[in-house]
Amino acid sequence: MIDGCAQDRHEGTWITTSISQAYHRLHELGHAHSIEVWQGETLVGGMYGVAMGELFCGESMFSRAENASKTALYVFCEAFRLAGGKLIDCQVLNSHTASLGAVEIPRRDYLEHLDNLRTGSLHDKFWVPRRLFSAET
Numbered sequence: 001m002i003d004g005c006a007q008d009r010h011e012g013t014w015i016t017t018s019i020s021q022a023y024h025r026l027h028e029l030g031h032a033h034s035i036e037v038w039q040g041e042t043l044v045g046g047m048y049g050v051a052m053g054e055l056f057c058g059e060s061m062f063s064r065a066e067n068a069s070k071t072a073l074y075v076f077c078e079a080f081r082l083a084g085g086k087l088i089d090c091q092v093l094n095s096h097t098a099s100l101g102a103v104e105i106p107r108r109d110y111l112e113h114l115d116n117l118r119t120g121s122l123h124d125k126f127w128v129p130r131r132l133f134s135a136e137t
């Protein structure tokens with residue numbers, strides 16, 4: 001997933017080898033997770049980030065098929081909410097993230113949310129790899 005995000009940047013990428021290695025290690029430790037969209041055997045988009053309790057900090061998204069990253073975010077939001085998730089940090093409010101429902105919150109409010117949500121937990125096995133949605137018939 002992180003490689004897809006790095007490769008699909010038209011203006012270069014901030015995802016260096018050391019960043020990629022760090023995220024792979026965070027994944028091994030159970031902190032970094034990806035939400036992937038596949039068409040058959042082809043990865044066509046998705047997103048990844050870091051989970052802390054009831055908070056998910058999205059790091060990057062990409063699409064190789066129309067609306068693939070939006071699909072990943074939508075399906076993830078619903079599953080995350082149902083599992084007890086409270087806040088998704090998308091880092092940057094821009095026209096794209098706003099079109100997906102993102103709103104800006106003051107820093108002090110964010111830090112309070114972070115303090116409260118990082119010690120919570122989601123339903124058991126939420127982060128176990130599984131298929132959340134299939135568009136295949």
